Amino acid sequence: MRTLQQRLSTLGYWLGPPDGVFGALTQQAVYAVQKAASLVPDGVVGPRTSLALARGVRPRPRSTAGYLVEINLRTDLLMIVRNAKVLVTFNTSTGGGYSYVSDGARAIATTPRGVFRILRQVNGLVIAPLGELWRPKYFVGGYAIHGSASVPPVPVSHGCVRLTNQAIDWVWASNRMPIGTKVWIY
Numbered sequence: 001m002r003t004l005q006q007r008l009s010t011l012g013y014w015l016g017p018p019d020g021v022f023g024a025l026t027q028q029a030v031y032a033v034q035k036a037a038s039l040v041p042d043g044v045v046g047p048r049t050s051l052a053l054a055r056g057v058r059p060r061p062r063s064t065a066g067y068l069v070e071i072n073l074r075t076d077l078l079m080i081v082r083n084a085k086v087l088v089t090f091n092t093s094t095g096g097g098y099s100y101v102s103d104g105a106r107a108i109a110t111t112p113r114g115v116f117r118i119l120r121q122v123n124g125l126v127i128a129p130l131g132e133l134w135r136p137k138y139f140v141g142g143y144a145i146h147g148s149a150s151v152p153p154v155p156v157s158h159g160c161v162r163l164t165n166q167a168i169d170w171v172w173a174s175n176r177m178p179i180g181t182k183v184w185i186y
Helices: 001-011 024-034 045-054 165-173
Strands: 069-071 077-082 085-091 099-102 107-108 114-117 124-127 131-140 141-149 161-164 182-186
Touching: 001 024, 001 045, 024 045, 024 077, 024 085, 024 161, 024 165, 114 131, 131 165, 141 165, 161 165
Parallel strands: 069 182, 141 161
Antiparallel strands: 069 077, 077 085, 099 107, 114 182, 124 131, 131 141
């Protein structure tokens, strides 16, 4: 198990410190490599996932220069990128495309596309009308990259970009998304 975790970490898939246990964070990293390899993200390390790991599959960023966060809505992956090199990759869950009602208004759960910057952040829990956001880093309006107890391998959020609570804690501790960081969503 530790060998799998070390391989995922070497390829840049975030799972926290390898501990030899296939827990929820290792499963998140497996989802991410499966998405990068265009496999069904089931969290199981079967023959196809093993082959993707052996081949060293990594997501490809679109940016060519600078430090930024890229969020690919097609794959539902969040990448921290420096000068066209992916430093860290996370499984994420973005806008699910469903219709919902908030404050009496109907809306569609979509994550906005474009180039933004981290505008503000809250170092703690925010209880918003659409749910709880752990340590959010807002990039436009009420949309944020934030921690959540639920980060499935499919888009289910109202439009925010979900990471695990442990992943956003690491982002804060390592200062990977300070205010002003570019966020490119495509």
